[in-house]
Amino acid sequence: MDYQLIRSSRRKTIALQVSNAQVIVRAPSFVKTAYVEQLIQAKLQWLQQKVAEQKENIVLSPHFTLQFSDASLANEPSLYIDGLPHRVIIDFGQKNVIHNPLAQSLTVVLNPRYKSYALNSAAVITKIKAQIECWFKACVEAYIEDNLTVFSQQMSLHASSFKVRKYKARWGSCNSRGELSFNYLLKMLPTWVIDYVIIHELCHLEHMNHSTNFWQLVAQHCPEYQSAKHWVQKHQPYLQWS
Numbered sequence: 001m002d003y004q005l006i007r008s009s010r011r012k013t014i015a016l017q018v019s020n021a022q023v024i025v026r027a028p029s030f031v032k033t034a035y036v037e038q039l040i041q042a043k044l045q046w047l048q049q050k051v052a053e054q055k056e057n058i059v060l061s062p063h064f065t066l067q068f069s070d071a072s073l074a075n076e077p078s079l080y081i082d083g084l085p086h087r088v089i090i091d092f093g094q095k096n097v098i099h100n101p102l103a104q105s106l107t108v109v110l111n112p113r114y115k116s117y118a119l120n121s122a123a124v125i126t127k128i129k130a131q132i133e134c135w136f137k138a139c140v141e142a143y144i145e146d147n148l149t150v151f152s153q154q155m156s157l158h159a160s161s162f163k164v165r166k167y168k169a170r171w172g173s174c175n176s177r178g179e180l181s182f183n184y185l186l187k188m189l190p191t192w193v194i195d196y197v198i199i200h201e202l203c204h205l206e207h208m209n210h211s212t213n214f215w216q217l218v219a220q221h222c223p224e225y226q227s228a229k230h231w232v233q234k235h236q237p238y239l240q241w242s
């Protein structure tokens with residue numbers, strides 16, 4: 001088994017540690033390498049198990065990894081929620097999704113029957129994504145519901161209806177019947193950027209194009225619209241969802 005040996009003259013005892021699926025041995029400088037080898041052999045089963053556990057982090061895309069709640073490896077925050085990177089933790093139980101904004105974590109709680117599945121199986125990954133998508137949709141629906149009326153009144157522009165759905169390559173849309181649609185992946189963006197998207201779509205009720213007049217109207221109601229567009233551009237690689 002591969003391991004990293006770190007010796008220290010100040011150390012009095014040997015410690016075995018598994019971090020990032022790697023074995024680290026911390027030892028006093030007087031300890032012989034043969035003794036360390038013996039210790040590794042004695043603890044081999046435990047070490048192999050820990051390494052395997054930590055390798056179970058699933059990479060869904062270059063910027064999106066999952067972590068199981070019993071794994072000791074803390075994964076990199078990878079899923080953007082409200083404009084901030086969050087860790088995604090998988091647990092088993094009765095709830096569905098638990099968002100902890102202070103800890104910047106999203107716990108996806110799977111039905112305990114998924115315990116019998118391989119953690120990286122297609123069935124489990126599909127279920128995890130579905131639960132996150134469902135939660136995204138509910139959050140964005142509630143946010144648009146609360147804020148669309150406020151902006152509509154301020155701007156004196158009223159949509160005939162709105163819906164929240166999945167889009168691959170757009171944040172929102174407006175059709176000639178005055179119906180607005182919003183992407184549920186907006187949950188990844190900070191609310192001030194979502195506000196820009198709402199204002200942008202409302203402005204299309206007056207100008208069905210991206211003319212100078214359109215952008216003047218956007219600027220009038222959303223002076224920070226360029227920062228919002230820039231935020232999305234800058235974070236584009238982190239906003240992928242396959």
Ligand SMILES: [Zn+2]
Pocket residue numbers: 200204209210
């Ligand atoms: Zn537009």
